[in-house]
Amino acid sequence: MVPTQLVELLTLLAAFPLLSSAQLTPSPTYAPPSPTAGLAKSSSTPNTQWANVLGNSLYFFDAQRSGKLDQGTYGNRVAWRNDSALNDGSDYGVDLTGGWYDAGDYIKATFPLVHTLFAISWSALTHGQGYSIASQTAYLDGTLRWGYDWLMKAHPSDDVLFVQVGDSDIDNSYWGGDRNIATPRPAFPVNSSFPGTDVWAASSAALAMASLLYSNATYSPFASSQQPANPSLSNTTYSAQLLDHATRLYTVANTTKQVSFATSIPAVASAYGSSGWGDDMALAALSLALATNQSRYYADAYRWYGRYSLTGTSFVYNWDSKTPAVFVLFVEAARANPSLARGAGLAVNETGWQREAENYFDRVINGQTTNTYRTGAGLQLWRGDSDFASLNPALAFTMLLLKYAPMASSIDKSNQYTAFAQTQIDYVMGKNPANAVYMVGSHPNSPKNPHSAPASGGTGFTNLRTNPPQNIHTLYGAVVGGPLANDLYWDWRDDWVQAEIALDYNAAIPGIAAMQLANSSSPDPYYVNVQAGTYSIPSGQPCDAALPCGNRLPAGAIAGIVLGCLAFLVLVAGLIWWGRRRRRYSGKGV
Ligand SMILES: *[C@@H]1O[C@H](CO)[C@@H](O)[C@H](O)[C@H]1NC(C)=O
Ligand SMILES: *[C@@H]1O[C@H](CO)[C@@H](O)[C@H](O)[C@H]1NC(C)=O
Ligand SMILES: *[C@@H]1O[C@H](CO)[C@@H](O)[C@H](O)[C@H]1NC(C)=O
Numbered sequence: 001m002v003p004t005q006l007v008e009l010l011t012l013l014a015a016f017p018l019l020s021s022a023q024l025t026p027s028p029t030y031a032p033p034s035p036t037a038g039l040a041k042s043s044s045t046p047n048t049q050w051a052n053v054l055g056n057s058l059y060f061f062d063a064q065r066s067g068k069l070d071q072g073t074y075g076n077r078v079a080w081r082n083d084s085a086l087n088d089g090s091d092y093g094v095d096l097t098g099g100w101y102d103a104g105d106y107i108k109a110t111f112p113l114v115h116t117l118f119a120i121s122w123s124a125l126t127h128g129q130g131y132s133i134a135s136q137t138a139y140l141d142g143t144l145r146w147g148y149d150w151l152m153k154a155h156p157s158d159d160v161l162f163v164q165v166g167d168s169d170i171d172n173s174y175w176g177g178d179r180n181i182a183t184p185r186p187a188f189p190v191n192s193s194f195p196g197t198d199v200w201a202a203s204s205a206a207l208a209m210a211s212l213l214y215s216n217a218t219y220s221p222f223a224s225s226q227q228p229a230n231p232s233l234s235n236t237t238y239s240a241q242l243l244d245h246a247t248r249l250y251t252v253a254n255t256t257k258q259v260s261f262a263t264s265i266p267a268v269a270s271a272y273g274s275s276g277w278g279d280d281m282a283l284a285a286l287s288l289a290l291a292t293n294q295s296r297y298y299a300d301a302y303r304w305y306g307r308y309s310l311t312g313t314s315f316v317y318n319w320d321s322k323t324p325a326v327f328v329l330f331v332e333a334a335r336a337n338p339s340l341a342r343g344a345g346l347a348v349n350e351t352g353w354q355r356e357a358e359n360y361f362d363r364v365i366n367g368q369t370t371n372t373y374r375t376g377a378g379l380q381l382w383r384g385d386s387d388f389a390s391l392n393p394a395l396a397f398t399m400l401l402l403k404y405a406p407m408a409s410s411i412d413k414s415n416q417y418t419a420f421a422q423t424q425i426d427y428v429m430g431k432n433p434a435n436a437v438y439m440v441g442s443h444p445n446s447p448k449n450p451h452s453a454p455a456s457g458g459t460g461f462t463n464l465r466t467n468p469p470q471n472i473h474t475l476y477g478a479v480v481g482g483p484l485a486n487d488l489y490w491d492w493r494d495d496w497v498q499a500e501i502a503l504d505y506n507a508a509i510p511g512i513a514a515m516q517l518a519n520s521s522s523p524d525p526y527y528v529n530v531q532a533g534t535y536s537i538p539s540g541q542p543c544d545a546a547l548p549c550g551n552r553l554p555a556g557a558i559a560g561i562v563l564g565c566l567a568f569l570v571l572v573a574g575l576i577w578w579g580r581r582r583r584r585y586s587g588k589g590v
């Protein structure tokens with residue numbers, strides 16, 4: 001019997017003959033400019049400021065690298081980083097060096113990683129032009145390969161996928177540079193005895209999307225003219241390699257008892273405890289349908305969509321929740337490859353899928369949901385999901401809106417979505433009451449103290465906020481967690497709610513920047529209008545989960561105190577009554 005992967009590989013190779021394109025070399029090379037460059041309006045096309053946002057947002061991923069840095073397509077751009085964690089995977093005899101640190105510390109986490117890789121690959125698929133006009137395609141290639149090469153190493157056999165490297169408790173006890181990272185750094189695999197349906201499927205989705213991106217296949221959801229999505233990235237060898245991992249992961253997820261990885265491996269649940277897999281299965285199946293041009297995956301995607309009742313939700317789009325992306329990807333599939341639905345015996349139903357997507361967007365934008373709200377200055381929030389990183393859900397929603405707008409059912413809708421997206425982009429880029437520009441290194445008002453151990457230069461948790469007074473390295477391109485619901489931002493390193501950085505916080509920004517670049521009428525990022533020095537740390541206390549207020553107690557504590565006082569009063573009243581009784585009785589001379 002011929003394995004299906006081989007058939008798929010041969011089909012792919014037959015469809016897209018091998019060509020020798022040159023290995024991509026950055027030309028010209030890019031280095032982030034000084035933050036003061038953010039004060040100048042762009043005067044040329046492509047927009048210089050958006051090109052810098054794109055360049056810096058990818059540079060951030062270089063600063064997060066783990067392993068031997070002087071590898072990959074263009075080597076190491078971040079002089080202050082050193083090789084690190086060179087024994088990762090040794091406890092399982094697997095090479096798990098490389099990849100990226102997830103956030104401000106030194107854990108490597110697969111689930112948020114693959115969400116990030118999916119988002120970047122998917123936006124590059126439809127807006128690769130933004131990367132090429134800004135001369136960032138080689139850096140895109142380098143970034144994606146750094147992530148996907150590690151992911152493929154973390155998938156050494158069909159069912160085994162490493163979901164985390166580094167123990168959260170050990171890692172959380174260390175704050176310092178990259179030369180003395182806390183050890184041991186255990187690796188955590190899922191496998192057929194300890195399944196991880198969500199992480200298998202989410203990884204498959206990301207790999208399938210990248211396979212499509214590297215395939216040189218035509219993918220044109222916006223126009224009838226069939227153009228390869230991203231011709232200069234084409235590499236059929238790499239595309240086939242990615243697809244092989246994607247199909248094997250999906251097969252395991254589809255044939256093994258379905259369990260969340262966080263249930264199978266409780267030790268990793270504290271970092272990223274996923275809440276389900278229906279969205280991941282649908283996204284993986286649909287991505288595989290597009291990458292393989294096989295309707296059986298489309299049939300699966302449709303089945304997961306129904307089985308997990310994904311219709312009509314108003315969920316956030318983030319590392320744990322991909323249903324909103326499924327809405328948009330179904331619309332893209334209907335337009336880019338209608339033969340997939342037909343081959344599965346299903347209606348293409350472009351208008352039906354548009355209705356699904358627009359129902360979602362309209363309910364959020366019009367405030368018709370109970371799980372969303374907006375800050376006074378207009379930042380879109382999801383209850384709970386936005387509490388620890390307010391900008392992340394808003395940016396993810398913005399990316400979806402911009403991606404979807406050209407496919408909307410009417411020009412009015414399209415304009416409405418683009419306009420709402422613009423309000424969120426403006427907010428992040430400085431149109432907010434704090435006058436803060438929430439991308440590190442883009443403007444003099446950008447955060448100076450993101451919560452990043454290697455960038456800070458500090459050692460130990462004592463005086464985390466002031467030691468040193470300012471981060472010694474600028475973590476260019478990092479989007480911070482963001483302001484609180486009162487639109488204020490404390491640039492304090494110890495406030496991880498507001499100041500932490502993470503791969504997934506940066507997932508949407510390269511795509512958004514590429515979309516702005518692809519549209520020559522896009523205005524500059526708002527920060528060019530923000531005067532330097534107009535941001536300052538607010539007075540008072542932030543009162544968030546990282547820094548709960550001393551003088552403003554949580555509701556539970558207040559309730560406890562009120563109950564305590566009442567109990568005390570009852571006790572005192574009882575004692576007085578008892579004393580009076582005694583006296584009365586005494587008075588009676590008992
Ligand atoms: C294509 O990708 C393969 C696998 O990563 C790599 O070995 C090869 O150098 C790439 N070819 C070109 C021309 O970039
Ligand atoms: C990298 O190594 C150099 C030289 O030892 C050191 O000064 C620097 O702090 C290290 N970088 C980090 C992020 O720890
Ligand atoms: C399967 O995964 C579990 C949980 O991570 C791990 O303890 C076990 O060693 C793995 N089994 C194999 C054969 O790798």
Ligand SMILES: *[C@@H]1O[C@H](CO)[C@@H](O)[C@H](O)[C@H]1NC(C)=O
Pocket residue numbers: 019021216227228231234235
């Ligand atoms: C990509 O496809 C186009 C036709 O759609 C073809 O002209 C081009 O040579 C292909 N490039 C590569 C590198 O496969």
Ligand SMILES: *[C@@H]1O[C@H](CO)[C@@H](O)[C@H](O)[C@H]1NC(C)=O
Pocket residue numbers: 015217218293339343
């Ligand atoms: C996908 O397969 C169908 C036949 O099932 C074919 O007509 C179509 O051209 C293929 N599309 C691509 C992009 O290869």
Ligand SMILES: *[C@@H]1O[C@H](CO)[C@@H](O)[C@H](O)[C@H]1NC(C)=O
Pocket residue numbers: 254255296297300
């Ligand atoms: C996934 O599993 C179902 C039922 O177990 C099967 O019908 C379906 O064909 C499988 N999907 C693929 C793509 O093999």
Ligand SMILES: *[C@@H]1O[C@H](CO)[C@@H](O)[C@H](O)[C@H]1NC(C)=O
Pocket residue numbers: 347349351352353355356
């Ligand atoms: C098209 O999609 C809508 C959901 O938006 C659904 O109600 C309808 O049944 C679908 N039609 C077909 C023929 O699948």
Ligand SMILES: *[C@@H]1O[C@H](CO)[C@@H](O)[C@H](O)[C@H]1NC(C)=O
Pocket residue numbers: 405406415418519520521522523
């Ligand atoms: C391009 O940007 C302008 C200004 O923001 C906007 O009005 C227009 O709708 C955008 N065009 C497209 C095709 O997105």
